[in-house]
Amino acid sequence: MSKTSWDESTDVIVIGSGFAGLAAAIEAAQAGCSVIVLEKRDSYGGNSWISGGALAAVDVVMQSRHGVVDSTRLMFEDMMRAGRTNDPELVRLVCIHSFEVLQWLRQDFGIEFMDRLEQLGGHSVPRCHSVEEIQGRNIINPMLERAASLKVDIRLNTCLEEIYQTSQGTAIAVRASLVSTPDRAESLTIEAKKAIILASGGFSGEAAGKDALRTSLSDSTGETLRIAERAGAALIDMEHLQMLPCASPDEQGRGVAAVFASYAIFPYGFMVNPATGKRFVNEWTDRKTRAEAMMALENFPVGIVDQQGLENVGEMIHEHMDDTVTRRFDSLAALADYHQLPEKALEETLQTYNSYVEKHLDEEFGKPIPAKAKPLNPPFYSVRLWPKAHSTMGGVRINPQAAVLDKAGKVIPRFYAAGEVTGGIHGVCRLGCCAITECLVFGRIAGRQAAIEDDIHEEWDEQISSHQEIKFQAVETLPPG
Structure with missing residues (x-):
C-alpha cells in the first residue's frame, strides 16, 4: 500500500470519546494538530457520560477550608495500598497532577463542582470532588464543546478494525468501519501523520459474563485490546476485574x-x-x-x-x-x-x-x-x-509518557494509550473517584506527546528514525502538597 492510497490523513487519531480520549484530542488540537476521534457508538462519551462525575484530587486550599489535611504523598500511599501491585511511577503522576486537572476543568471549561468533599472507601481523608448533579455528562459536554471549537473531528458509529504499522513497528494508520446500518458496514483507512492514541475504555461487560450484574452498556470494548495486542502491545493485569460494591x-x-x-x-x-x-x-x-x-x-x-x-x-x-x-x-x-x-x-x-x-x-x-x-x-x-462488574483493571501497558510498550518493555513508536484501556495504574483495586483523575492526567499526557511527534513526510514504509520522547514530570519523589 502506498502512502497516497490512504482514504484520509490527519495528524492524530484518537480511539474513544470519553474523558481520556477527549482530553487527548483537546491537548493535541490546542498544540496545532488536526485530530480525528473515532467513536464506535452512536453517542458521545461512553462510560464517562454515565459516570458519577467525581474525581479525586489534592486541593490543599479547599481541603484546609474544610479542616482536611492531605498531600499528594498520602494520596499516593492510599492508591498503592488499595492497588497492591500498581506501577508507582504511573501512580505518582496521577497524584501529582490531580490538582492540575481539577483546575483545568474549573478554569478552562467552567465546570462547577460542589463546595464539599467526599471520602470514599479506601481514601484516608476526604478528597473526592463531585460535579454538580453527580453526572459525568456535566464534564463531557463542556469537553465536547471545546473539542468542537478546536475543529476536532469526532466520528460516531466508527469502529476501529486494525492498526497499520511499518516494518519497524511504527504506528502510522488505522482501518475503521463505518456502521451505517445494522447489516452493512463500510471500511476506510486513515493515516496518522503524528500518532495514534487508544482511549477506548474497558471491557467489563464482556468480562462479567452473562449471569453477573453488569454495567449499563452492553457492548464491549475488549476488541480494541486484541487489536492493540496484534500491534505488539503488552497487556497487564488482565485477570483482574473490579466489582462495584x-x-x-x-x-x-x-x-x-x-x-x-x-x-x-x-x-x-x-x-x-x-x-x-x-x-x-x-x-x-x-x-x-x-x-x-x-x-x-x-x-x-x-x-x-x-x-x-x-x-x-x-x-x-x-x-x-x-x-x-x-x-x-x-x-x-x-x-x-x-x-x-x-x-x-x-x-x-x-x-x-x-x-x-x-x-x-x-x-x-x-x-x-x-x-x-x-x-x-x-x-x-x-x-x-x-457487587456488579464495574471496571477492568487490565489493559495495555504504558510508560509515564503514555506510550504503549511491547512485551520487551520497549516503546511502540507513535502509539499511545490512556484511560481504562490501560493497565498497571490501579493494580488490582481502584479507589473510588480516581478513574476520572487518571483518565484526564494520562489523556492530556498522550495528547501532548502525540503533538510533539515529527510529521511523517517521507515514504511511510521506510525505517523511521528515532522515536521522540520527553519526560512529563516523571519525578521520583512527591511534593508535599
Whole structure:
C-alpha cells in the first residue's frame, strides 16, 4: 500500500470519546494538530457520560477550608495500598497532577463542582470532588464543546478494525468501519501523520459474563485490546476485574443505589449479613475488600442508614432515592421484618455500632467514623446491595509518557494509550473517584506527546528514525502538597 492510497490523513487519531480520549484530542488540537476521534457508538462519551462525575484530587486550599489535611504523598500511599501491585511511577503522576486537572476543568471549561468533599472507601481523608448533579455528562459536554471549537473531528458509529504499522513497528494508520446500518458496514483507512492514541475504555461487560450484574452498556470494548495486542502491545493485569460494591439487585444499570450507598450508607450507616443481622466488613474499606466480603455471603447484604445520615449528605441525596430500592421504615423492627433479618441480632448490631459512633472509634472493623456522624435513630432507610462488574483493571501497558510498550518493555513508536484501556495504574483495586483523575492526567499526557511527534513526510514504509520522547514530570519523589 502506498502512502497516497490512504482514504484520509490527519495528524492524530484518537480511539474513544470519553474523558481520556477527549482530553487527548483537546491537548493535541490546542498544540496545532488536526485530530480525528473515532467513536464506535452512536453517542458521545461512553462510560464517562454515565459516570458519577467525581474525581479525586489534592486541593490543599479547599481541603484546609474544610479542616482536611492531605498531600499528594498520602494520596499516593492510599492508591498503592488499595492497588497492591500498581506501577508507582504511573501512580505518582496521577497524584501529582490531580490538582492540575481539577483546575483545568474549573478554569478552562467552567465546570462547577460542589463546595464539599467526599471520602470514599479506601481514601484516608476526604478528597473526592463531585460535579454538580453527580453526572459525568456535566464534564463531557463542556469537553465536547471545546473539542468542537478546536475543529476536532469526532466520528460516531466508527469502529476501529486494525492498526497499520511499518516494518519497524511504527504506528502510522488505522482501518475503521463505518456502521451505517445494522447489516452493512463500510471500511476506510486513515493515516496518522503524528500518532495514534487508544482511549477506548474497558471491557467489563464482556468480562462479567452473562449471569453477573453488569454495567449499563452492553457492548464491549475488549476488541480494541486484541487489536492493540496484534500491534505488539503488552497487556497487564488482565485477570483482574473490579466489582462495584454499591449496586443493588433491585434495579438495572446505574440506578440510585450506587450514590445512595456511597454517600449515605457507607459513611453514616452500616451493612449487615441478612443471615445473622451482624456487620461483616468495614463499610469504608477499598472496593475489592468489600466486594469479596459481600460475595462470600449466601444472600444480598442490607445497608442501613437513618434520617440524620441523609441530612449529613444534604439535599442532593434525595435525587438518588427510589422507594422500590431505597426503602423507608419507621422502626428497626419493621425494617427487620421486611428484609427477614433476625430482629434481636439486628438490635444488638445497632446498639454496638452506635456506641462506636459515640466514641468515634469502630473497635470491630476499624471503619473511620465521620466527624458529623451521630448514633442512628428511626426512621431508617435500607437498600439491598450486591457487587456488579464495574471496571477492568487490565489493559495495555504504558510508560509515564503514555506510550504503549511491547512485551520487551520497549516503546511502540507513535502509539499511545490512556484511560481504562490501560493497565498497571490501579493494580488490582481502584479507589473510588480516581478513574476520572487518571483518565484526564494520562489523556492530556498522550495528547501532548502525540503533538510533539515529527510529521511523517517521507515514504511511510521506510525505517523511521528515532522515536521522540520527553519526560512529563516523571519525578521520583512527591511534593508535599
